[in-house]
Amino acid sequence: MAIRRRTIVYQGPGGPFEGVAAWDDSVAGTRPGVLVVPNILGQKEADNLVADRLAALGYVALAADLYGQGKRATRGPDQSLYMDQLNADRGLLLERLRASLATLAGLEEADEARLAAIGYCFGGKCVLDLARSGARVAAVTSFHGLYDRPPYDTVSPMKARVLVCHGWDDPLAPPDAVVGLGRELTEAGADWQVHAHGGAGHAFTDKGSPPQKGFGYNESADRRSWTAMKNLLAETFRR
Numbered sequence: 200m201a202i203r204r205r206t207i208v209y210q211g212p213g214g215p216f217e218g219v220a221a222w223d224d225s226v227a228g229t230r231p232g233v234l235v236v237p238n239i240l241g242q243k244e245a246d247n248l249v250a251d252r253l254a255a256l257g258y259v260a261l262a263a264d265l266y267g268q269g270k271r272a273t274r275g276p277d278q279s280l281y282m283d284q285l286n287a288d289r290g291l292l293l294e295r296l297r298a299s300l301a302t303l304a305g306l307e308e309a310d311e312a313r314l315a316a317i318g319y320c321f322g323g324k325c326v327l328d329l330a331r332s333g334a335r336v337a338a339v340t341s342f343h344g345l346y347d348r349p350p351y352d353t354v355s356p357m358k359a360r361v362l363v364c365h366g367w368d369d370p371l372a373p374p375d376a377v378v379g380l381g382r383e384l385t386e387a388g389a390d391w392q393v394h395a396h397g398g399a400g401h402a403f404t405d406k407g408s409p410p411q412k413g414f415g416y417n418e419s420a421d422r423r424s425w426t427a428m429k430n431l432l433a434e435t436f437r438r
């Protein structure tokens with residue numbers, strides 16, 4: 200196994216954008232591609248490491264950039280600046296997601312007919328929007344995401360398989376929001392599942408998240424949700 204990385208500068212509305220691709224150079228030919236959508240802080244090494252883990256499973260992954268080259272957030276009072284701008288314009292957010300997905304599909308290591316997406320926190324909402332929009336993803340996994348619907352029309356039937364890994368104590372996505380998402384996905388005819396992790400809150404995969412009530416890392420939820428994602432990808436792509 201020889202995991203390689205390549206920095207990818209790509210274009211999109213408001214760009215350029217800078218992401219990082221990862222793949223196993225010992226694997227011959229093309230393989231399914233997985234888009235990794237970051238949390239509130241934007242593209243960073245933690246996302247590149249997720250891409251590495253996916254590459255070790257036999258995929259090619261692109262840790263995407265939705266904010267723009269050189270635009271990165273740090274923890275603190277202004278950490279939501281770039282995210283808030285995109286939350287206020289879900290149409291623009293979708294265009295940037297599509298540009299990132301097209302970049303993944305265009306990688307020489309990727310099989311453009313077999314694509315998936317995973318996302319964390321804000322990125323969890325993003326991958327749900329990809330599924331809602333009818334983008335060419337066969338499966339999406341949302342880790343401790345947000346579930347509010349976008350203001351534009353969404354597809355029905357929804358073709359992408361949907362896995363939602365949720366911390367039951369997450370104050371940003373209370374039980375009513377989870378039930379609402381389930382109703383939405385059912386009405387859209389989606390193949391969906393929600394894994395609710397008891398005792399876990401928002402950011403349960405994020406070891407760097409400051410611990411506070413309803414937030415913070417949870418080892419068992421992190422491990423179990425990753426396994427669920429692996430199973431979904433393996434089933435989707437028959438690996």
